[in-house]
Amino acid sequence: MEQFAASQRKACELVNIARSSYRYRANTDKDDPLREKLTQLAHEKPRYGYRRLAVLLRREGQVVNHMV
Numbered sequence: 863m864e865q866f867a868a869s870q871r872k873a874c875e876l877v878n879i880a881r882s883s884y885r886y887r888a889n890t891d892k893d894d895p896l897r898e899k900l901t902q903l904a905h906e907k908p909r910y911g912y913r914r915l916a917v918l919l920r921r922e923g924q925v926v927n928h929m930v
Contacts, residue, residue, distance in 0.1 A: 896924060 866873075874881045891897075896919070903915050910918075916926045 896926070899924065 868876070870881060870884065874884050899919065899922075900915060903918055904910070907915070907918075919926045
């Protein structure tokens with residue numbers, strides 16, 4: 863955009879996209895390591911429910927909220 867000296871508004875209008883879509887930045891998922899560990903524990907202990915798995919994670923020092 864800068865090399866053509868076009869405003870963001872005009873450039874987005876030209877290619878028919880919303881400016882909010884142009885500026886959109888996806889959030890990084892900071893819970894990925896926790897989710898992987900939870901999946902690993904669930905495979906190791908298939909009879910455990912989410913509450914018991916959450917207790918195991920908390921014992922390992924992970925911060926786990928009620929929505930695991």
